Amino acid sequence: MAGLCAQRVVAITGAGRGLGRAHALAFAAEGARVVVNDLGVGLDGTGAVTGPAQQVAEEIRARGGEAVAHGGDIATPEGAASLVATALDSFGRLDTLVNNAGFLRDRMLVNLGEDDWDAVVRVHLKGHFLTLRHxxxxxxxxxxxxRTPHARIVNTSSGAGLLGSVGQGNYAAAKAGIIGLTLVAAAELARYGVQVNALAPAARTRMTEHAFAETMAAPAAGEFDAMAPENVSPLVVWLGSAGSAGVTGRVFEAEAGRITVMEGWHPGPSDDTGARRTPAEAGATARRLLAAARSPQPVYGS
Structure with a gap:
């Protein structure tokens, strides 16, 4: 099958539903051979079935593509290692890794239990780290x-990781951590032919459908579905292809028909006296600098 990713082998985590499924189908449509990973858990990370990964792999094969299912837990060293091994055993190579798996356990901070913190950070942040490392x-x-590769890693962050999100302290912290991990990985792995970028998508999935149901009506027949996960996948496919040569260490937002390059942290207004300040002087300087700085974007849900 010809296409932008012809003959590339792509492993996608959390690809049984939502954004991951859309990515898997889009890569396959561009000629990629796909390893479809999904643990098959519920929205809160409990339970596990192999069905979703198998169904997506079968859907790709029914369309004339090549795909295998992988049901391992990528937040364990064994599961992450077996994901890479499955690509090598099935297709003889690995060219692109798309880290997408995740779930939610939303709580306000005063009600957020340690188990819910650990579980969300584990699947999002540790799950990205382990697959990336292997x-x-x-x-x-x-x-x-x-045999220097033209390898690509696409990590999945979130607007919550960029701006924060009320009721999602665990999720926002993990997604912010993914951005930091992306920047370090891009710097460290460039010498080996690996490019690493991150994406903050907005789409209707199991994790977001309740929020979008409250703020956006379903499109009428024939209208553009702005919140369809398939709108995000074209950028992911391009970032995962050889055509994205030279693009690394960047963070993108993708929603509907909009793509944004995020500019991250840049030094703003600054003042240097060359000497130690008193607390009162430091406060006066801070207020003067804040008055000259751009105001931050509001936290989601605030």
Whole structure:
């Protein structure tokens, strides 16, 4: 099958539903061979069935593509290692990793239990780290053997990680951490032919459908469905292709027909006296600098 990703092998976590499923189908439509990972858990991360991953893999094969299902827990070293091994055993190579798996356990901070904190940070942040580490180890070995890859990693952050989100302290912290991980990985892995970028998508999935149901009516027949997850996938496919050469360490937002390059932290107004200030002087300087700085974007839900 010809296309932008012809002959590339792509592993996608959390690809049984929502955004991950849309990414898997979009990569396959561009010629990629796809490893469809999904643990098959509920919205809160409980339970596990192999059905969703198998169904997406079968859907890709029914359309003439190549795909295999992987039901391992990518937030464990064994599951992350087996994801890479499945790509190598099934297709002989791995070119792109898309980290997408996640779930929610929303609570206000005063009601947020330690278990709910640990579970969300584990699947989002640790799940990104472990798959990234195992894929990177493979690509480093390839590069050292003289077979430098054109490898790609696309991580999934969130507007909650960029701006915060009321009732989602665990999720927002994990998604902000993913951005930091992306920047470090891009810097460290460039020498091995690996590009690493992150995406903050907005789409209607199991994790967001309640919020969008309250704020946006369903489109009429024939109208553009602005919140369809399929709107996000074209950018993910491009970032995961060889055509994105030279693009690394960047964070994008994607929603409906809009793509935004996020500019991250940049130094703003500054003042240097060359000497130590008193607390009162530091406060006066801080207020003067704040008055000259851009106001931050509001936290979601505030």
């Amino acid at each position: 894929a990177a180890a493979h690509w480093r070995a390839e590069a050292k053997a003289g």
